[in-house]
Amino acid sequence: MLAVYPGSFDPITLGHLDIIERGARLFSEVIVAIAHNPQKKALFSVSQRIKQVQAATGHLKNVRVDTFDGLTVEYARSQQATVLLRGLRVLSDFEYELQMSHTNKSLWPEIETVFLTTSNEYSFLSSSLVKEIARFGGNVRHLVPATVAKDLEACFTQTPIPSQPTLE
Numbered sequence: 001m002l003a004v005y006p007g008s009f010d011p012i013t014l015g016h017l018d019i020i021e022r023g024a025r026l027f028s029e030v031i032v033a034i035a036h037n038p039q040k041k042a043l044f045s046v047s048q049r050i051k052q053v054q055a056a057t058g059h060l061k062n063v064r065v066d067t068f069d070g071l072t073v074e075y076a077r078s079q080q081a082t083v084l085l086r087g088l089r090v091l092s093d094f095e096y097e098l099q100m101s102h103t104n105k106s107l108w109p110e111i112e113t114v115f116l117t118t119s120n121e122y123s124f125l126s127s128s129l130v131k132e133i134a135r136f137g138g139n140v141r142h143l144v145p146a147t148v149a150k151d152l153e154a155c156f157t158q159t160p161i162p163s164q165p166t167l168e
Protein backbone atom coordinates (compact mmCIF):
# COMPACT_ATOMS: atom_id res chain seq x y z
CA MET A 1 0.00 0.00 0.00
CA LEU A 2 1.19 3.47 -0.96
CA ALA A 3 1.35 6.25 1.64
CA VAL A 4 1.87 9.99 1.18
CA TYR A 5 3.80 11.87 3.88
CA PRO A 6 2.94 15.56 3.31
CA GLY A 7 4.66 18.55 4.88
CA SER A 8 6.68 21.70 4.30
CA PHE A 9 10.02 20.05 5.16
CA ASP A 10 11.73 23.46 5.43
CA PRO A 11 14.06 21.75 6.15
CA ILE A 12 13.67 18.01 6.74
CA THR A 13 14.83 17.05 10.25
CA LEU A 14 15.84 13.76 11.86
CA GLY A 15 12.33 13.72 13.36
CA HIS A 16 10.81 13.63 9.87
CA LEU A 17 13.37 11.03 8.80
CA ASP A 18 12.38 8.85 11.76
CA ILE A 19 8.75 8.87 10.52
CA ILE A 20 9.82 8.21 6.91
CA GLU A 21 12.07 5.26 7.84
CA ARG A 22 9.39 3.67 10.00
CA GLY A 23 6.71 4.39 7.38
CA ALA A 24 8.87 2.73 4.73
CA ARG A 25 8.82 -0.47 6.81
CA LEU A 26 5.02 -0.41 7.04
CA PHE A 27 4.05 0.59 3.49
CA SER A 28 5.15 -0.73 0.11
CA GLU A 29 5.99 2.83 -0.96
CA VAL A 30 6.13 6.23 0.75
CA ILE A 31 5.97 9.50 -1.17
CA VAL A 32 7.43 12.42 0.74
CA ALA A 33 5.26 15.21 -0.67
CA ILE A 34 6.67 18.70 -0.25
CA ALA A 35 3.86 21.26 -0.13
CA HIS A 36 4.09 24.72 -1.65
CA ASN A 37 2.64 26.51 1.36
CA PRO A 38 2.24 30.22 0.54
CA GLN A 39 1.25 30.89 4.16
CA LYS A 40 4.72 29.91 5.37
CA LYS A 41 7.73 31.95 4.29
CA ALA A 42 10.24 29.25 3.43
CA LEU A 43 13.97 29.49 4.00
CA PHE A 44 14.76 26.90 1.31
CA SER A 45 13.29 26.79 -2.18
CA VAL A 46 11.22 23.77 -3.13
CA SER A 47 14.03 22.48 -5.38
CA GLN A 48 16.52 22.76 -2.49
CA ARG A 49 14.10 20.90 -0.21
CA ILE A 50 13.65 18.16 -2.82
CA LYS A 51 17.45 17.69 -2.97
CA GLN A 52 17.70 17.65 0.84
CA VAL A 53 14.97 15.01 1.20
CA GLN A 54 16.44 12.94 -1.65
CA ALA A 55 19.88 12.99 -0.01
CA ALA A 56 18.42 12.04 3.38
CA THR A 57 16.29 9.18 2.05
CA GLY A 58 18.61 7.79 -0.65
CA HIS A 59 19.11 4.61 1.43
CA LEU A 60 15.37 3.86 1.36
CA LYS A 61 14.51 2.17 -1.92
CA ASN A 62 10.73 2.47 -1.52
CA VAL A 63 10.72 6.21 -0.78
CA ARG A 64 10.35 8.88 -3.44
CA VAL A 65 10.14 12.64 -3.21
CA ASP A 66 7.62 14.84 -4.95
CA THR A 67 6.09 18.29 -4.63
CA PHE A 68 2.52 19.52 -4.84
CA ASP A 69 0.29 22.60 -4.88
CA GLY A 70 -3.21 22.77 -3.50
CA LEU A 71 -5.03 20.21 -1.43
CA THR A 72 -3.19 17.24 0.01
CA VAL A 73 -6.12 14.88 -0.65
CA GLU A 74 -6.19 15.90 -4.31
CA TYR A 75 -2.51 15.15 -4.56
CA ALA A 76 -2.99 11.78 -2.82
CA ARG A 77 -5.86 10.95 -5.18
CA SER A 78 -3.70 11.83 -8.20
CA GLN A 79 -1.14 9.28 -6.97
CA GLN A 80 -3.83 6.64 -6.20
CA ALA A 81 -2.75 6.79 -2.56
CA THR A 82 -5.42 6.31 0.09
CA VAL A 83 -3.15 6.76 3.11
CA LEU A 84 -1.67 9.94 4.57
CA LEU A 85 1.21 9.36 6.96
CA ARG A 86 1.65 11.84 9.80
CA GLY A 87 3.83 12.04 12.90
CA LEU A 88 2.55 12.90 16.37
CA ARG A 89 5.12 14.54 18.61
CA VAL A 90 3.27 15.85 21.63
CA LEU A 91 -0.30 16.04 22.87
CA SER A 92 -0.76 19.50 21.36
CA ASP A 93 -0.19 18.02 17.86
CA PHE A 94 -3.19 15.78 18.37
CA GLU A 95 -5.92 18.42 18.20
CA TYR A 96 -4.56 19.92 14.98
CA GLU A 97 -3.97 16.51 13.43
CA LEU A 98 -7.46 15.32 14.33
CA GLN A 99 -8.94 18.40 12.69
CA MET A 100 -6.84 17.89 9.55
CA SER A 101 -7.69 14.21 9.41
CA HIS A 102 -11.45 14.87 9.67
CA THR A 103 -11.26 17.71 7.14
CA ASN A 104 -9.35 15.56 4.68
CA LYS A 105 -11.88 12.76 5.10
CA SER A 106 -14.74 15.19 4.47
CA LEU A 107 -13.02 16.16 1.22
CA TRP A 108 -12.33 12.57 0.14
CA PRO A 109 -13.92 9.81 2.23
CA GLU A 110 -11.52 7.16 0.93
CA ILE A 111 -8.49 8.81 2.54
CA GLU A 112 -7.19 7.40 5.83
CA THR A 113 -4.61 9.13 8.03
CA VAL A 114 -2.13 6.87 9.80
CA PHE A 115 -0.25 8.40 12.74
CA LEU A 116 3.13 7.29 14.03
CA THR A 117 4.34 8.63 17.34
CA THR A 118 7.61 10.46 16.82
CA SER A 119 10.52 8.80 18.64
CA ASN A 120 11.13 10.32 22.06
CA GLU A 121 14.42 11.98 21.20
CA TYR A 122 12.76 14.06 18.44
CA SER A 123 9.50 14.93 20.18
CA PHE A 124 10.63 18.53 20.82
CA LEU A 125 11.92 19.13 17.30
CA SER A 126 10.53 21.40 14.58
CA SER A 127 11.97 22.92 11.43
CA SER A 128 11.60 26.44 12.86
CA LEU A 129 13.55 25.49 15.97
CA VAL A 130 16.38 24.09 13.86
CA LYS A 131 16.48 27.27 11.73
CA GLU A 132 16.57 29.43 14.83
CA ILE A 133 19.48 27.49 16.32
CA ALA A 134 21.40 27.64 13.02
CA ARG A 135 20.66 31.36 12.60
CA PHE A 136 22.40 32.03 15.92
CA GLY A 137 25.35 29.82 15.04
CA GLY A 138 24.35 26.84 17.21
CA ASN A 139 25.11 23.22 16.37
CA VAL A 140 22.30 21.39 14.56
CA ARG A 141 24.22 18.34 13.39
CA HIS A 142 22.43 16.05 15.87
CA LEU A 143 19.02 17.32 14.68
CA VAL A 144 19.14 17.26 10.88
CA PRO A 145 20.62 15.14 8.07
CA ALA A 146 24.22 16.05 7.15
CA THR A 147 23.27 17.79 3.86
CA VAL A 148 20.78 20.01 5.66
CA ALA A 149 23.34 20.94 8.33
CA LYS A 150 25.74 22.02 5.54
CA ASP A 151 23.00 23.99 3.74
CA LEU A 152 22.02 25.77 6.96
CA GLU A 153 25.65 26.63 7.72
CA ALA A 154 26.11 27.98 4.18
CA CYS A 155 22.88 29.92 4.40
CA PHE A 156 23.63 31.66 7.67
CA THR A 157 27.32 32.24 7.01
CA GLN A 158 26.40 34.01 3.78
CA THR A 159 23.66 36.01 5.50
CA PRO A 160 25.01 37.12 8.87
CA ILE A 161 22.51 38.31 11.47
CA PRO A 162 22.25 42.10 11.20
CA SER A 163 23.95 43.66 14.19
CA GLN A 164 21.71 45.50 16.63
CA PRO A 165 22.24 49.27 16.84
CA THR A 166 24.19 50.05 19.98
CA LEU A 167 22.73 52.41 22.53
CA GLU A 168 25.13 55.23 23.30
Ligand code: COA
Nearest residue numbers: 006007008015016035071072087100103118125126127128
Ligand atom coordinates in the same frame (compact mmCIF):
# COMPACT_ATOMS: atom_id res chain seq x y z
N1 COA B 1 9.75 15.60 13.49
C1 COA B 1 10.18 16.86 13.53
N2 COA B 1 9.42 17.93 13.24
C2 COA B 1 8.16 17.68 12.90
C3 COA B 1 7.62 16.39 12.85
C4 COA B 1 8.48 15.32 13.16
N3 COA B 1 8.07 14.07 13.13
N4 COA B 1 6.34 16.47 12.50
C5 COA B 1 6.07 17.76 12.33
N5 COA B 1 7.18 18.48 12.57
C6 COA B 1 7.30 19.94 12.54
C7 COA B 1 7.46 20.48 11.14
O1 COA B 1 8.81 20.62 10.80
C8 COA B 1 6.79 21.82 11.23
O2 COA B 1 7.69 22.75 11.77
P1 COA B 1 7.58 24.30 11.41
O3 COA B 1 6.18 24.73 11.73
O4 COA B 1 8.58 24.88 12.32
O5 COA B 1 7.91 24.41 9.95
C9 COA B 1 5.71 21.64 12.30
O6 COA B 1 6.08 20.49 13.01
C10 COA B 1 4.36 21.44 11.73
O7 COA B 1 4.43 20.35 10.84
P2 COA B 1 3.23 20.00 9.90
O8 COA B 1 1.98 19.97 10.68
O9 COA B 1 3.60 18.78 9.12
O10 COA B 1 3.14 21.27 9.01
P3 COA B 1 3.73 21.45 7.63
O11 COA B 1 3.66 22.89 7.29
O12 COA B 1 5.05 20.80 7.53
O13 COA B 1 2.67 20.64 6.71
C11 COA B 1 0.61 20.36 5.50
C12 COA B 1 1.29 20.92 6.75
C13 COA B 1 1.39 20.73 4.24
C14 COA B 1 0.56 18.85 5.59
C15 COA B 1 -0.83 20.95 5.46
O14 COA B 1 -0.76 22.34 5.62
C16 COA B 1 -1.53 20.64 4.17
O15 COA B 1 -2.04 19.54 3.98
N6 COA B 1 -1.54 21.63 3.26
C17 COA B 1 -2.13 21.48 1.94
C18 COA B 1 -3.46 22.22 1.83
C19 COA B 1 -4.56 21.37 2.37
O16 COA B 1 -4.83 20.27 1.91
N7 COA B 1 -5.24 21.90 3.38
C20 COA B 1 -6.27 21.19 4.07
C21 COA B 1 -5.66 20.31 5.12
S1 COA B 1 -6.88 19.88 6.29
